[in-house]
Amino acid sequence: MTKTYPGNFFEDFTLGQTLPHGTPRTLTEGDSSLYVALTGSRYPLHCSRPTAQSLGLQGQTIDDLLAFHIAFGKTVTDVSFNALANLGYADVRFVKPVFPGDTLRSESKVIGLKENSSGKNGNVYVRSTSYNQRGDEVLTWARWVMVHKRDPGAPAPEAQTPTLPDHVDVANLPIPPGLDTSDYDTAVTGSPHLWDDYQPGERIDHINGMTVDESDHTLATRLYQNNARLHFEEHMMKSSRFGRRLMYGGHVISICRALTFNGLANAIGIAAINSGAHSNPAFAGDTFYAYSEILDRLELPGRTDLGALRVRTVGVKNMESEKITSAKVEKDGKMRYHENVVLDLDYTVLIPRRR
Amino acid sequence: MTKTYPGNFFEDFTLGQTLPHGTPRTLTEGDSSLYVALTGSRYPLHCSRPTAQSLGLQGQTIDDLLAFHIAFGKTVTDVSFNALANLGYADVRFVKPVFPGDTLRSESKVIGLKENSSGKNGNVYVRSTSYNQRGDEVLTWARWVMVHKRDPGAPAPEAQTPTLPDHVDVANLPIPPGLDTSDYDTAVTGSPHLWDDYQPGERIDHINGMTVDESDHTLATRLYQNNARLHFEEHMMKSSRFGRRLMYGGHVISICRALTFNGLANAIGIAAINSGAHSNPAFAGDTFYAYSEILDRLELPGRTDLGALRVRTVGVKNMESEKITSAKVEKDGKMRYHENVVLDLDYTVLIPRRR
């Protein structure tokens, strides 16, 4: 019996199956420092203890996306080690903040299966949840991936695709317990813009860009203990259709979120990701830019200190975001992503209101 | 109204103006680890708790230059986002040590303005100060930068240039409270040379060199949350006169300080930077070497355990430092920096005396 774990193939998944994932991970201030070094992020809840405490939290929190990537990384071995493509995310909720010292473990449940017409692979839908050391749910998300079959002759399971919300409803948006922004001081970010100032339909080009090199994205992806081979093995990827290592899409999300600081500096936390698409592959050497559209401005039930914005952030490679008027362009009669667009992310942020 | 912040242009500055800078930052042991990984620094006050405690401090301190780069990084958005050149530093004083857990915020005051003859830009002089979470001043420095005008037709302000000391006087040299090197043991560095052993005029070639790659300098500069675009955007810099990303000059200072360990190992802390010039640009792939000249040996008032050395460290790229006899060479009748010299730093270090 071989001791190595080849990951699950399409026919290994069954509807309703629970997959507990290995390697719980304690997050520390060291992870936070690295995350700043990898992304340049400046959101104050994650890098300033006094700021976090003045807003009712026990201390600075682990960046929402850092926690997500680590929680997500644990699922790769069992869910997407043999994936051809990461097809989408839905209903990602940042249920509770993660603090340095907390330990995350993740678990997934198979919520849908559908063999593709080729018979060579199929789509697997999972609901993944991450828990801290007290057993509290801290993160939950749905995603679906296209996974190879081990044996093309294996019979197809009954097709079943889950119903997933196209966005997280305002009633389900998690808010960190204790967070109170009644006395929020915009001096902490240097930006005057609060919830009240953003208008649905408004577009923001974030000006700054960021080039990502091989060591940057591989350090990030190793930090997340994500072991998907295509990010790490130049030798193997040379003979792939990309000809080289592919950047973990989550790192692109992190870079774009960091870039949005210039224009959305007071969007102090991410409450939910409604949907996301990695519309084109990203590689070392690419320079990323981003623009955002305000999709909605949401009042939070019972809160006058804090509101939410539903934001669409579009990540663009090797081209200033101002040059992209629309993420999708018509081609052969179809709307397709512009070839420089690498990310189309619909998410909801928390932002203080003007008093 | 646009939500992105384009930074200040020359005509946005007024004499006496105070600029509070955003994003306070809590420094942690994670930052210290990264700093060691980025520089290879071995100075013991910053990496050994028992050593720091045996010398009267509460624990290991954040490296002086790491604290400086983070404090400095906060000023970039408001002071030098639209700078063409960082012209100089003066009167940099490391007022109080920074410990893991301390939070820094920075503030600048405009102390001089002078439009250049081209009418397209001008020099801005600022005095920047960084404070910890208790409001104690921990770092203060003057610098001047050449900043673009937004509108070349904007009227020139009355020219005013500040008087700045050419070096920090011994009476103003900060010494960490509690530091007592009476029982200093040279075994902690493995080097026998103390204050008494250095002679003004003496030159030290530091032997070791360090190649810096793209991810190294960008990780460092992101860690400092310095968002100057020219360090990060390969796409933008391709069309600049450099043709590529420029290394943050502060990283060159850090690399050279780390190299000086071999020859100045017992120079346990930096008290002041008297002046500094980034004499040539530095790029990824460059290998840095350094030599130092002892400019002065200073007794500290009331101290027999500790003295100071005023040191000039010259950073050299892609050439062993021994091959440089003088940082400046005559060219067309003028003394100019040798084309391989990237740094000329005049600073004052603290070093135990022989008992």
Add this chain to the structure above:
Amino acid sequence: MTKTYPGNFFEDFTLGQTLPHGTPRTLTEGDSSLYVALTGSRYPLHCSRPTAQSLGLQGQTIDDLLAFHIAFGKTVTDVSFNALANLGYADVRFVKPVFPGDTLRSESKVIGLKENSSGKNGNVYVRSTSYNQRGDEVLTWARWVMVHKRDPGAPAPEAQTPTLPDHVDVANLPIPPGLDTSDYDTAVTGSPHLWDDYQPGERIDHINGMTVDESDHTLATRLYQNNARLHFEEHMMKSSRFGRRLMYGGHVISICRALTFNGLANAIGIAAINSGAHSNPAFAGDTFYAYSEILDRLELPGRTDLGALRVRTVGVKNMESEKITSAKVEKDGKMRYHENVVLDLDYTVLIPRRR
């Protein structure tokens, strides 16, 4: 008198000499985070506090190899700064676990000297030991290096080579105090294989690979404060026979240990390294793969919860490990290492037994 330290040459060593090494180092959670980012390691004792505590330890430990590289790095200045080659290791014992907050200092004793027939260099054998802040021995190892003579005319010392064990006997294998794996749950790694499941002679190909870039190995080696010039100076190395920087062999060990997780996930700690050879040089851009052979399955005296496996891990560059049937191949009538084999490591790991 020059202040720089040129390191020791062959004639500077004398039998029985003790070399205390400089720069004690406090290890922190920041170092652990970086180690994960540099290697992708997932062994749970080092990254999960609850797991470590559930097995009787006070908290997560510093990765065995991270501690080793830092302890080892301190010896470079005095032992191998002028080395041509690192010839071998023996009797490496991980005597006590290292926890975040512990401070290591190292010391070496010269245990053998033998001038080579060329008269230009000689082999130096040292026994190095690293101590924590309480003076407890935490690591000990023997190694031998080939060191240049300063003066080829210097007389040869009497040749003396130490007797070193070819492996660490089971009676001498250190076990972390308090470690009790009676209630070990394989869910922490996701792998079901325990001590009982491995058979001497069994081979495991670890599937995953890892490409290492320049910033990866230089960040690691700087983190260890290892100042051997050949890892860092592209300028100098361009004219060497390698034409470029050489990767620190210890980083190759770390990468291979991280890769073995897939197949040896429950090998939660390294008790000893019996011997090791860096059989071919490794460079940035290389992709590493690994396979392991189980050399022996060892009962630990008085323990039914925990056993040991003696493992040979072979590191392979730029070729899937499955393609290597034997680390050595016949060439010109001699058995030599396959040109893609970069590491041949014989070590002993601790692994829970089935109850």
